[in-house]
Amino acid sequence: MAAPDRRLRAAAAAVLWAIAGLLVTALATPLLGAPFFMFQFAAVVGAALQGGFGAGLLAMALSGLGFFALYFAPSLEPFETFRLAAFLLVSTGFAWLAARMRRALAAAVAARPGPRPPRRRPGPSAPSRRSWWPSSATISAARSAPSR
Numbered sequence: 001m002a003a004p005d006r007r008l009r010a011a012a013a014a015v016l017w018a019i020a021g022l023l024v025t026a027l028a029t030p031l032l033g034a035p036f037f038m039f040q041f042a043a044v045v046g047a048a049l050q051g052g053f054g055a056g057l058l059a060m061a062l063s064g065l066g067f068f069a070l071y072f073a074p075s076l077e078p079f080e081t082f083r084l085a086a087f088l089l090v091s092t093g094f095a096w097l098a099a100r101m102r103r104a105l106a107a108a109v110a111a112r113p114g115p116r117p118p119r120r121r122p123g124p125s126a127p128s129r130r131s132w133w134p135s136s137a138t139i140s141a142a143r144s145a146p147s148r
Contacts, residue, residue: 007054009051010047010050010051010052010054010055011051011054011055011058013047013050013051013055014047014051014055014056014058014059014062015058015059015062017043017044017046017047017050017059018040018043018047018058018059018062018063018066019062019066020039020043021039021040021042021043021044021059021063022039022040022043022063022066022067022070024039025037025039025040025067025070026070035067035070035071037063037067037083037087040060040063040064040067040087040091041087041090041091041094043059043063044056044059044060044063044091044094044095044098045094045095045098046059047059047095048094048095048096048097048098048099048102049098049099049101049102050102052099052102052103053095053096053099056091056094056095056096056098056099057092057095059095060087060088060091060092060095063087063091064084064087064088064091067084067087068084072084
C-alpha cells in the first residue's frame with residue numbers, strides 16, 4: 001500500500017506546485033509587464049524533485065493548461081503556440097533532470113553504510129583532529145623549559 005500512497009502524495013505535490021507557480025505568475029505579471037513561464041519552470045522542477053518524473057510532467061501539464069486558460073484563451077496566436085510548445089519541451093527536460101537528481105540522491109543515501117556519528121568539536125576533553133598542531137600543554141611546557 002506504500003506505492004499508491006507515494007504516488008498520491010507526488011500528484012498532490014505536483015498540483016500544489018503548479019498552483020503556486022500560477023499564483024506567483026499572476027501576482028508578478030503586473031510588475032513584470034507580461035506573463036513569463038519562469039515560475040512554471042520552478043514549479044515543474046520542484047514537483048519533479050519532490051515526486052519524480054511523473055509528478056514533474058503532471059505539474060508541467062497543469063501549468064501549461066493554467067497558463068493557457070489565464071493568458072492565451074480563447075484563441076492562440078502563432079507566437080503563443082511557440083511559447084507554449086517551448087515551455088512543454090524545456091519543462092520535460094527540466095523534469096527529467098530533476099528526477100535524475102532525486103534518484104541519484106536516494107541512491108547515495110541508500111549506499112551510505114550507516115548513520116554517521118555526530119561531529120565532535122575539539123574541546124578540553126576531546127583531542128584536536130589537527131595532530132600536526134602542538135597542543136597548548138606542549139606549548140606551555142616548551143616555554144617553561146630552560147633554554148640550552
